[in-house]
Amino acid sequence: MKSAEAPRELSAEEACYRSDVGKLGISSSTGVEPSAAMGDSRGEEALRLALNLDGPGYHAFVCGLEGPDRLERMAAMAGPMILRDEALWDWVYVANFEDPNRPHALRLAAGDASRLRSELGELLSKLREDLPRAFHEDAFESEKHRVVKAYEERGKEQQAALEALASKAGFQILFAPQGNIALIPVVDGKPIENEQQYLDLGPERTAELEKARERVATELRKHLEQQRGQHDQLDEEVATIERQFAAQIVEARVGALAQRFDVPELSRYLEQLAQHVLDHLDPFRGEAAAPKSPFSFMVSEEADPFAIYAVNRVVDNAHTEGPPVIVVDSPTYKNLFGLIERTVDRTGRVTTDFRRIEAGALLEADGGVVVIEAEDVLIEPFVWRVLRRALRSGRVEIEAYDPFVGFTPAALRPDPIQVKTKVVLVGPRWLFELLLANDVEFRDLFKVLADFSPVVDLDDGSIRDVCGRIAATAEKEGLPPFEADALDALVELAVREAADRRKIHLGSERVLDAAREAGARVRSAGLSHVDREQVRQAVHEREHRLDRVEEHIRESISRGQLLVDVEGESVGQVNALAVLELGGHAFGRPSRVTSAVGIGSEGVVSIDRETQLTGPTHDKGVLILESFLRDRFAHSRPLSLRASVVFEQSYGPLEGDSASLAELVAILSRIGEFALRQDLAVTGSVNQRGEVQAVGGVTEKIEGFFDCCQLNGLSGDQGVVFPVANIDNVLLREDVVAAVGEGRFHLYPVKNVDAALEVLTGCSAGSPMEPETLNCAVDDSLEALARRIQQFMQTGQRPA
Numbered sequence: 001m002k003s004a005e006a007p008r009e010l011s012a013e014e015a016c017y018r019s020d021v022g023k024l025g026i027s028s029s030t031g032v033e034p035s036a037a038m039g040d041s042r043g044e045e046a047l048r049l050a051l052n053l054d055g056p057g058y059h060a061f062v063c064g065l066e067g068p069d070r071l072e073r074m075a076a077m078a079g080p081m082i083l084r085d086e087a088l089w090d091w092v093y094v095a096n097f098e099d100p101n102r103p104h105a106l107r108l109a110a111g112d113a114s115r116l117r118s119e120l121g122e123l124l125s126k127l128r129e130d131l132p133r134a135f136h137e138d139a140f141e142s143e144k145h146r147v148v149k150a151y152e153e154r155g156k157e158q159q160a161a162l163e164a165l166a167s168k169a170g171f172q173i174l175f176a177p178q179g180n181i182a183l184i185p186v187v188d189g190k191p192i193e194n195e196q197q198y199l200d201l202g203p204e205r206t207a208e209l210e211k212a213r214e215r216v217a218t219e220l221r222k223h224l225e226q227q228r229g230q231h232d233q234l235d236e237e238v239a240t241i242e243r244q245f246a247a248q249i250v251e252a253r254v255g256a257l258a259q260r261f262d263v264p265e266l267s268r269y270l271e272q273l274a275q276h277v278l279d280h281l282d283p284f285r286g287e288a289a290a291p292k293s294p295f296s297f298m299v300s301e302e303a304d305p306f307a308i309y310a311v312n313r314v315v316d317n318a319h320t321e322g323p324p325v326i327v328v329d330s331p332t333y334k335n336l337f338g339l340i341e342r343t344v345d346r347t348g349r350v351t352t353d354f355r356r357i358e359a360g361a362l363l364e365a366d367g368g369v370v371v372i373e374a375e376d377v378l379i380e381p382f383v384w385r386v387l388r389r390a391l392r393s394g395r396v397e398i399e400a401y402d403p404f405v406g407f408t409p410a411a412l413r414p415d416p417i418q419v420k421t422k423v424v425l426v427g428p429r430w431l432f433e434l435l436l437a438n439d440v441e442f443r444d445l446f447k448v449l450a451d452f453s454p455v456v457d458l459d460d461g462s463i464r465d466v467c468g469r470i471a472a473t474a475e476k477e478g479l480p481p482f483e484a485d486a487l488d489a490l491v492e493l494a495v496r497e498a499a500d501r502r503k504i505h506l507g508s509e510r511v512l513d514a515a516r517e518a519g520a521r522v523r524s525a526g527l528s529h530v531d532r533e534q535v536r537q538a539v540h541e542r543e544h545r546l547d548r549v550e551e552h553i554r555e556s557i558s559r560g561q562l563l564v565d566v567e568g569e570s571v572g573q574v575n576a577l578a579v580l581e582l583g584g585h586a587f588g589r590p591s592r593v594t595s596a597v598g599i600g601s602e603g604v605v606s607i608d609r610e611t612q613l614t615g616p617t618h619d620k621g622v623l624i625l626e627s628f629l630r631d632r633f634a635h636s637r638p639l640s641l642r643a644s645v646v647f648e649q650s651y652g653p654l655e656g657d658s659a660s661l662a663e664l665v666a667i668l669s670r671i672g673e674f675a676l677r678q679d680l681a682v683t684g685s686v687n688q689r690g691e692v693q694a695v696g697g698v699t700e701k702i703e704g705f706f707d708c709c710q711l712n713g714l715s716g717d718q719g720v721v722f723p724v725a726n727i728d729n730v731l732l733r734e735d736v737v738a739a740v741g742e743g744r745f746h747l748y749p750v751k752n753v754d755a756a757l758e759v760l761t762g763c764s765a766g767s768p769m770e771p772e773t774l775n776c777a778v779d780d781s782l783e784a785l786a787r788r789i790q791q792f793m794q795t796g797q798r799p800a
Helices: 041-052 070-081 112-134 138-168 195-199 203-261 264-279 333-337 374-379 383-393 429-438 460-477 484-498 509-525 532-546 548-558 616-633 660-672 698-710 724-729 734-741 753-761 774-795
Strands: 060-063 089-094 104-109 171-175 181-187 312-315 325-328 369-373 422-426 448-451 455-457 503-505 569-571 573-582 585-598 603-606 642-647 675-677 680-682 719-723 746-750
Touching (some): 112 203, 369 374, 374 429, 460 484, 484 532, 548 573, 573 660, 573 698, 585 698, 603 616, 660 680, 660 753, 719 724, 719 753, 724 746, 746 753
16 A cells, blocks of 8 residues: 655654743742632623622532632632622611510611610619709609609598598598508497497497498498509609609700711610600619519519610621621521520520520621532422522521421511622532422522633733742742742643643642642651652642552553553454543543444444444434445445444443544544554544544643553654544643654544544545555445345345
8 A cells, every 4th residue: 555644743842832921920829829719710700790780690600610619719709899889887686675675777887886785784774874863853852742742642531521421420540550440439428348248239220331432431341442553653644753753864965875876767666765764763763573473583683774775796897997898607597687596594495585586697697798618508308498588589588597496485576687699609510500400490590600610721910820820829838839830730730630731720629739738748848948859749649549440450461460561463353542530530531442344234333332332422423434434435336244342341331532543543444444553543533524523632642651651661653642622631740751752652643534544544544435545444344245135135145
């Protein structure tokens, strides 16, 4: 056959990326400004829109962030973005004197909650001093004495009239000290002293006296009822006097307090408080209230009559600078929406009141932002439903809510509070799509998707950002300084994490972990700075911790248990490459792909597919192979063959089409009966026109085959055939790059299947009509197969 032109090889410089932060003026991490950059500007612009637009439902779902500190980094980014000029408020709960189960919420200027609590406390203290003093002043005592004296004189007049009535009826009224009243008969001007004297009067006289006694007793009862009414009236008049004198003090002090704050809602509350004080003056006299029943000790352990005047400060922004940004690491119901604590007294009775109301993050962040992990919100019981309700209404309702308690006291229903809190959910993209598809309210409540891509263009700015993140981590965690070459190694690792020499990964935890582990090595060695070698060793040790399965596969290949040839030639056989990822460690694994061809009409048959070991993407790739064969070789005759292809020693599921190029060249080799080099491995997918398409994991695949070849020493001819579209994705280890530079390992980028065939055979691919070419050999073999099947169909005999 005709020889092919020498294929293009990738140079060592093209197979890696080398950083030089010295060109940016960076000599050490200590001179780099710490950075919290998280991705491209698209996510930042979307987040800024959500935080500053007041329309309903403009909350944000943020995806694309990585690392355990992603919530803190999001909070640090969100704070400076808030441009809304929202005033910050303090919130307090106070008693509702008309309905104790419905405490009132009051909104105050930032810092006024503490001032109100302090000044109201001082006011009550002064009232407890001033009111008892006022009740002992001469003016009060004089007015009280006047009223009491008038009632006493009236009582004496009524008592004298009653005594005169009794005397006229022949009786003397005797008032005992214990409060008892007796009617004593009077005979001849002298009261009867004993019962015998009374009986000696005779029946007629005693009968007359009994009738007279009844008349006097009736009048006496009327007098006593009247006297009791007068006593009640006296108490009321005295109370009125006390209230009038107290009102002069209470209303003046409370009014002055209301003027100092000038808040209408607070003024109304203070008016109600003043009336409540005037209605309950006993505690201000310093007198203990009498128990209402013998069992009153069981009602409550708290005997403070002034507790009802307390101010429960639930939000205090006295020292808050700028809009509050709160990270809720544990978004439980209580942490987000608040709670009403309960207490159990000595009788086992559960009680609560407005002083036990506590705010949650949604209220504390009023005017600012709450940052939450989306998955945690969905996992916590009942939180997602209540969060949707709060965002829909814009109100926070604090409830005595505990679904896991079998009983609750009479629940308080505090006033709901209107808030302007923005909620930022942080989660993976798949969760956003899941909520969008299954939650009818999600689209209306989280209208902004802030999709951060941690992979950005590689330029001076992004390199500085990566160095800044490393510097920030070193400063935060107390790591030793990183020299320029150590930063270069970490930047190269960040580029490798992006899997593209034109990109860099800003938020890779693997890069930061390498920095941490390198720092730990330096500390244990007693050194002062981290250099490139320490970073390289840290990366190597991490891979060694995770590569037990990879090492086992290489050992199986070395011992011949897994059949992979890395030398020689073979017909219908090629080395395909796949990527396995186990425990966060990705590595390339070579697998033998073979093909067998015979007369038939089934076309291309994947044995793996027939045994249901493949996924839909792989099956699509197999169908594309048959379409390629029909398009190139079946224009003038039917494709009369059965070409089977299989991954040898593969017993698990197969998915993806990155091996379709290897499968195709194996089939073509078997049809055309030309040998393929076994010292080369192949990766890439193909389309119906034979164009080789980009695949993932090309770096890991190349390194995996390199390690396999190195088991018995490199021959100098080994290498990998891969898509030319993946050139920018090749970012190899230093030892592989060195082998490429020394010509001991080769990288062949190809555009189409013909270029791959020429690399694998050294022969010209040509066309089906061009003699002494690979495609012509395939076409001739297919023609022979077609004639044989035609002869068999005509004669029923096996062709000679």
